Amino acid sequence: xxxxxxxxxxxxxxxxxxxxxxxxxxxxxxxxxxxxxxxxxxxxxxxxxxxxxxxxxxxxxxxxxxxxxxxxxxxxxxxxxxxxxxxxxxxxxxxxxxxxxxxxxxxxxxxxxxxxxxxxxxxxxxxxxxxxxxxxxxxxxxxxxxxxxxxxxxxxxxxxxxxxxx
Numbered sequence: 001x002x003x004x005x006x007x008x009x010x011x012x013x014x015x016x017x018x019x020x021x022x023x024x025x026x027x028x029x030x031x032x033x034x035x036x037x038x039x040x041x042x043x044x045x046x047x048x049x050x051x052x053x054x055x056x057x058x059x060x061x062x063x064x065x066x067x068x069x070x071x072x073x074x075x076x077x078x079x080x081x082x083x084x085x086x087x088x089x090x091x092x093x094x095x096x097x098x099x100x101x102x103x104x105x106x107x108x109x110x111x112x113x114x115x116x117x118x119x120x121x122x123x124x125x126x127x128x129x130x131x132x133x134x135x136x137x138x139x140x141x142x143x144x145x146x147x148x149x150x151x152x153x154x155x156x157x158x159x160x161x162x163x164x165x166x
Contacts, residue, residue: 018071019152023161027065033149035065037141039072044080044140046087046129048108051080084129091128100125 022032042055055073059066085102092099100122111118 014071015075016155018067019155020159022065022068023152023156023159027068029152029156030149031065032068032152033145034062035059035068036072036148036152037145038062038064039069040076040144041137041140042069043073043076044083044133046084046133047126048081048084048104087129087132088125090132091125091130094132095128097125097128 019032023029038058039055042058043051045051045054051073052070055069056066058064059069081104084104088100088102091097102122102125107118107122110121
């Protein structure tokens, strides 16, 4: 009698396997942790539709591991959607700007109906959100890096990958 095939978990398929593949190719745990940190951070950039290109650009400039960077950028998509309004509200507060009624569905509808008008109405609040993101990005990169590095090192050790760096 044959055993039924076990389904691979999404966590293993979308997170663990890409990291293991990069470790097997000789990427160090620190470089993987750096790609994870920048992937998460660019993934919450507060302008809808920009995170893929931003992550690609940052990854090229900093010579980060693109597969890991893009996987973790994509994994943050729910957080990205949830944080857009938070960044914009924080920007309004930071700049003392008038509160603008916002919702993601309303903004998307208005953007697709009239992109130029949308930019005139919401461009500054978007800029405010970007400024808040820029202020918080170094902290987020640091926290994610220092949390993920020991986890990746532990995974590398568990899998007997010997290439580590300090």
